[in-house]
Amino acid sequence: MASIASAAEPGGTPPLERDAEAKVYPTLITRSFTVLYEMQRGGIRGSGEFVWKRTAETYEAHLKGTVAGLALFNWASQGGFDAAGVAPNNYVEKRLGKSAREATFVRGESKIDFSGSAPDIPLVPGTQDRVSWLVQLQAILAADPAKAKAGERVVMPVVGVRGRAEAWVFEISGAESIKTPAGTLNTQKLTRLLHKPEDTRAEVWVEPARQFLPVRIRLTLPPFDAPLDMALVDISG
Template sequence: MAYPPSAPARRLAPTLLTLAAGVALLHWLAWDRLAAHWGVEATPGPRPAVQVRTLTPPAPAEALPVVVAKPAPPARRAPPPDATPTPPPQQEPEDVVVINTDPVLVAAALPADTALHMVPVARGEVGQDEVPVYRTQLPPPMTLGYELTYGRWTGRGELVWRPSGNTYEARLEGRVLGMSAITLVSKGNLDAAGLAPVRYTDQRRGRGEQAANFQRKAGKITFSGNPAEFPLLEGSQDRLSWMVQLAAIAQAEPKRVAPGSRIVLHVVGARGDSDVWTFQVEGSQEVSTPDGAVKTVKLLREPRKPHDTRVEVWLAPSLHYLPVRAKQTTENSSWDLRLQSSQPPT
């Protein structure tokens, strides 16, 4: 009766078979080399097939990446001719875009381009209901000489007033150390409301000339160096004509300059500024001149906002209410005119 091999025998069997095969292979190789050395050909016939089997535990398989095939998008079918086209779906932007509406920050971020202008939005525009229309009586032609204090410098100033028919020209020039420091020129027409400027220019030392244009047919005020526009009101003045306009109002109706009264003007500069100037009449004062003390009426315009202009003016009834003294002050500059001489045109 045959018994099945024990467990140790089963484990040794493969090893013994491997050793036996190895010995047979060595014998065959030795015989083949001897036959080649002695010139004896090996016995023809097929060589025995030797199989060598090594029993080693299998290595664990590497984890291979799982590739999932993405199904192809379904083919689009052409819509029927009468169907309304469907807009394509909007894709989400890759980056979040933050838009800053602050005009200051936007301007700083823009590249330098001389052809690019940012048009300011006019806020708080002056309306005709805020500015009365006064009766006026124009002063005669006059040339007034002043002592000019311009900042910390002292020089000479001259105001030339020339009405002619239905037009006028006013020119104020200040010179310091023999050089022109400020030149203001106002040209325009004369109408029922007094001076009606057409063009006003402002030239300061070290700066280019700036201009305000009163386009009466278009009903607006524009500027040479600023894209801003403002409505042109009846009685609107520039930063030079207001002095003569005050004289014309006071000469037509002296009660307008009684203490405690007010005169309201719409005044425009050459650099895109437009505001209401409200003059409060403070009362009578005497101003010293080379020809003696002159009786005047002082008017004061207080600033209404930061960086605004404070204006003081002393009008002399003996000079058809033209200014004996005029002073303008801002945070960064000031000029003061004090009368030295007055004469009609020659």
């Protein structure tokens, strides 16, 4: 179980480079939902949950993984909305047996502060955290479905809790039929293009029929080789 609990962002990298600033895309932000997943990492199985709750002006979201009743990781985001789409104010990352770590988006001062020893970094418009990027990506595709065609790319800055911020560049590889506990789904797959071997590999399968909601998420977080894989069980909301 500890191997899944360790699925968090490695630290020690510089802030977002100047040339990595992302575009500001039109967005169509979805209503509230809850997605339940079957979770697997190596030979360990459990359950995953992605919850998005929004009002007209604010949101709360979390991505959680549980095995045998233990919350191995729980990443939580809360914030609002602006011209760039989802606008996080606070991101908290909890892992089993570890102290919680936090990133605070100080929008009035255009900076991001961290709970550890990492220095603050500039807040680039459109920057997401390790949960909100999933909704921002969905919102960009829902606003412009043509961006879900093979070969298209979506770029957004993403920050964790250790002072690491960088551009996540997603490339759409095209339509893919996948098998999940909820049945066979027609999806579009997006894969993060890696700049460095130690980058987190992020793959997400979105379903156009459900406004591009993430029906499968696979994260490979170095130095761990086995991916954290979550496949759809049910969607409500």
